[in-house]
Amino acid sequence: MTERMPAVVGLCWVVVVGCSAMGGGSRPAWVDGASQQYPTKAYLVGVGQAESRAAAEDQAYAAVARVFKSEVSAQSKDMESYLVVEQQGRSRDERRLTLDNLTRVSTDKVLENVAIADRWFDKRKNLHHALAVMDRSQAEAAVLERISGLDHAIQTDIEEARAATDKLSKVRGLRRAEKNLMLRDTYNADLRVIRTSGQGKETSYRVQEVSQELEQFLASNFLINIQMTGEQAGPAHQALSEGLIREGLQVASRPDGTDVSSTTSPEMLVRGAVRVWPIDVRDPQFTYVRWCSDMEVLDLGGQRVLGAISKGGKEGHLSQREATAKAVRVMQQEFSSNVAKAIAAHVYGESELPAEATRSAGCPREGAGSKPPAATH
Numbered sequence: 001m002t003e004r005m006p007a008v009v010g011l012c013w014v015v016v017v018g019c020s021a022m023g024g025g026s027r028p029a030w031v032d033g034a035s036q037q038y039p040t041k042a043y044l045v046g047v048g049q050a051e052s053r054a055a056a057e058d059q060a061y062a063a064v065a066r067v068f069k070s071e072v073s074a075q076s077k078d079m080e081s082y083l084v085v086e087q088q089g090r091s092r093d094e095r096r097l098t099l100d101n102l103t104r105v106s107t108d109k110v111l112e113n114v115a116i117a118d119r120w121f122d123k124r125k126n127l128h129h130a131l132a133v134m135d136r137s138q139a140e141a142a143v144l145e146r147i148s149g150l151d152h153a154i155q156t157d158i159e160e161a162r163a164a165t166d167k168l169s170k171v172r173g174l175r176r177a178e179k180n181l182m183l184r185d186t187y188n189a190d191l192r193v194i195r196t197s198g199q200g201k202e203t204s205y206r207v208q209e210v211s212q213e214l215e216q217f218l219a220s221n222f223l224i225n226i227q228m229t230g231e232q233a234g235p236a237h238q239a240l241s242e243g244l245i246r247e248g249l250q251v252a253s254r255p256d257g258t259d260v261s262s263t264t265s266p267e268m269l270v271r272g273a274v275r276v277w278p279i280d281v282r283d284p285q286f287t288y289v290r291w292c293s294d295m296e297v298l299d300l301g302g303q304r305v306l307g308a309i310s311k312g313g314k315e316g317h318l319s320q321r322e323a324t325a326k327a328v329r330v331m332q333q334e335f336s337s338n339v340a341k342a343i344a345a346h347v348y349g350e351s352e353l354p355a356e357a358t359r360s361a362g363c364p365r366e367g368a369g370s371k372p373p374a375a376t377h
Contacts, residue, residue, distance in 0.1 A: 028120050030131045041196055044134040053128045057116050060132035064114050068193050110190045113139040139194045143187055147201055150184045154205060167222055167267055172349035174214040181207040215248065223252035225266040230274035232328055239332035243340025249347060269298045270343065276327055278320055286316035291327045297343060297353055306346065307353020309339055
C-alpha cells in the first residue's frame with residue numbers, strides 16, 4: 001500500500017494498552033517478526049521500518065497488504081483467464097487494470113481492520129519501527145458480511161434477469177451479477193488469507209457461467225444497428241462496430257449498409273452523420289481539417305430516443321490529404337473507444353447517455369457561421 005489508512009491513525013490505544021511509540025526501551029520481539037502478544041493464529045501482522053515514523057507505519061500497512069495481494073495474485077490467473085474471454089478485444093493492460101481495480105476495492109476494505117499496535121525507535125540506528133496488526137476474527141466477520149451482501153444481490157439480480165421479459169432488464173441484471181461475482185471472488189480470496197484454514201465461502205454461481213449466459217443472450221437476442229451518413233461513414237461505422245463488439249455487444253449491420261444474417265430484429269439503432277472539411281487557420285506550414293459527428297441512439301422497440309452523442313476536433317498536417325487521413329484516424333479512435341463505451345455503459349445500466357448532445361466548438365450547428373459542406377451520402 002502506498003497510502004496510509006486514515007481511519008486507523010491514532011488508534012494504538014484501541015489495540016493495546018500503552019505503546020512504545022515514544023522510542024527507547026528494549027527492542028520488542030515483534031521487530032524481529034515474533035510476538036507472543038499477537039500470535040499468528042489470532043492476528044495478521046506486518047512490520048515496517050524507516051527513517052520517519054510516518055514512513056515506518058506506511059511500510060507496516062504495506063506489509064500486511066502484500067500478504068493479501070500475493071493470495072489474490074494466485075487467484076488472478078483464473079480471474080484473468082476469465083477477463084481474456086470477457087474482454088477479448090481489449091489490451092492486456094486494460095484487463096489487468098480491471099483486475100487490479102477489483103483487488104484494490106476488496107483489499108482496501110479489508111485493510112480498514114488494520115491498526116498500528118506498537119512503535120519503537122531504534123536510537124542507535126536512528127530507525128523507526130511500526131507494528132501493524134489485524135485481528136483475524138474481526139476481519140473475518142467484516143468480510144463475511146460483505147460477501148453475504150453480495151450473495152444476496154447476486155441471487156436477486158440473476159433471478160430477476162431470468163424472469164424478465166424486457167431484454168434490457170435481463171442484460172442489466174446479468175451484468176450486475178457478473179460484476180458482483182468478480183468482486184465477491186476477490187473478497188473470497190481475502191477471506192482465505194484471514195482464515196488460518198485457508199478456506200473461503202462457497203458460492204452458488206460462477207463468474208464464467210453468468211458471463212457465458214450474458215454473452216449468449218446478447219449474441220442471439222440483442223442486436224444494435226448502425227446507420228452512418230457522410231463521406232467518411234464507412235470508417236466511422238467500422239470503428240464503432242469494432243468498439244461495440246469489444247464491449248460484448250452484437251452489431252446488426254455492416255459498414256456497406258447490408259444487414260448481418262440473423263433471425264433477431266435489432267433492439268437499438270445508432271444513427272448519425274460524419275463530416276470532414278478543410279479550415280483556414282492561417283498557418284504557413286500546416287493545412288488543417290475539422291471533423292465532427294452527431295449521433296442519436298434510439299430504442300427501436302419503444303420508438304424513443306435514448307440519448308445523443310456529438311464528437312469533433314481538428315487535425316493538421318503538411319497537406320490536406322494527410323490532414324484528412326489523420327482526422328479520420330482520430331475520429332475512428334474516438335468512435336471505437338469513447339463512443340462505443342458510452343453506448344455499452346447505457347446498455348449495461350452503468351450510466352445514462354446524454355439527453356442532448358454537447359457539441360464542441362469544432363462541430364457547428366446547422367446554420368452556424370462556419371458551416372461545413374453538405375455530407376456526401
